[in-house]
Amino acid sequence: MNLKGLLKEKLSEKEMGDFRGSFEIIGNIAILEIPQTLYKKRKLIAEALLRLHKSIETVCMKADERKGKLRLRKIIAIIGRKTETIHTEYGCKFFLDLKKTYFSPRELTERQRIASLVKKGEEVLVMFAGIGPFAIQIAKRQPLVKRIVAVELNKNAFDYMKKNIELNKVQDKIEAIHGDVRKICPKYKNKFNRIVMPLPLHGHDYLDMAINCLKKKGIIHFYSTGHESDPYSETIRLFEKACKKKKAKLKILSKTMALPYAPRVWKVCVDAQLRK
Template sequence: MSFDIIGNKGKAVAIVEISKGENEKEIAEEIMKKHKNVKSVLKKVSERKGELRLREYELIAGDENTEVVHKEYGYYLKLDPQKVYFSPREAKERQRIAEQVRPGEKVLVMFSGVAPIAIAIAKKQPEVERIYCIELNKDAHEYAKENVRRNKLSHKIFLIFGDVEQEAKKLNLKFDRIVMPLPFGAKSFLDIAFDCLKENGIIHFYSVGDEKDLFSNGLKEIEAAAKKLNKKIKILNMKKILPYSPRRWKVCIDFSVSS
């Protein structure tokens, strides 16, 4: 059994992975007894799926209302884990990205969810010029609007509801940095990212790698896109982020692009 807690000291939801043979009621009671802020326990009943990267859950204890305000690194994120993608385990990775952003940068976060990456960046680097976010899940977009307001970042973060495929081009801007947090689909958007990036701009590209050869999938995808568009890439960093599934890891490749 493993679990995540999303929320704050007043109200939180526990998300539990229960193995065969384990007693889910006992596990839920134990979690709620130990963590008094946990008001609902959700059991994972499917993998993440579809474009919106949602999974199915079953409420095994507590309140049906699973909307919470999660707190990490001093900022707040309102969300319902049943309606949007969110992983509290990625908080450190958000900080890793935020730490790299320099004053005056214009940043694009594709696939931005409830805006945790944009908010982490704007909090860490208040002199960022502007962060643009594009998200396809209407619920996530609505939470993102509230989160940007709640963290007093409306002057820094611009949120767009829609598909990166169309919306990135419409912006007609060139970015210093583009974050691509869609491990299984980001490769289809690399041409758009290359197109929207300034000369020597940086891309943070997420993918999933086999534990024996973590980065080769991602590297192949980046190299193929660069070749197609006649661009040069320079790998800046390759990072193992979190386990994705048995023997596979979510990884991030940071690279710059020039003509």
């Protein structure tokens, strides 16, 4: 039985209509999406979720959308207070605090897709690295990668990334750097075979920086968003504009609708090789 099924007897027909039954599980913490109309029923809903997932210790709810440069969101505790946990995906362990860092468990397949493309001997830059999930999945999937540089602005996320690198025993492959991509990356001119840019809303502001850091014929994985009716046109336009400015030639290798981002809007990724 699913969560909505468990609540059928306890909520009115109108309340059942308002509640989508959606939640995310990160480690042993569940995060519910509860509409304003059902706020007073949050404890009842959280208890039902605990009956469904016995390993959950904390249940909380999203209080708003992600905001600001660090992409954090407010969380309201319902059962338990702990927001620090260890999440496992594809055999990697990620230690994090969901109040202080960005992490989305739904992006695991996209991270694995990128990791599966990395070849031996490559030097990889992960911009906007968060608690390290792209860098660590890459290091685990391609142990013969030469090195991975992972840059993150949020000091809390950076500290967790350092711990995660140790937890996953990939210290010899990943160098974590705390700071703004714009300040850190100029010293890496023409250094990387591959650059991952997982910042869908403002990533295009950093394309010039990524192009500078890329070796000849290097590959960029550029994330943005697009409406389902035409998911890629705007992303490709931004990518082409930045390449033109830098006199680089863009060869699109693939396009991916990675995840739903908002109603009828997708997080998309365009993978392209650049000739400089």
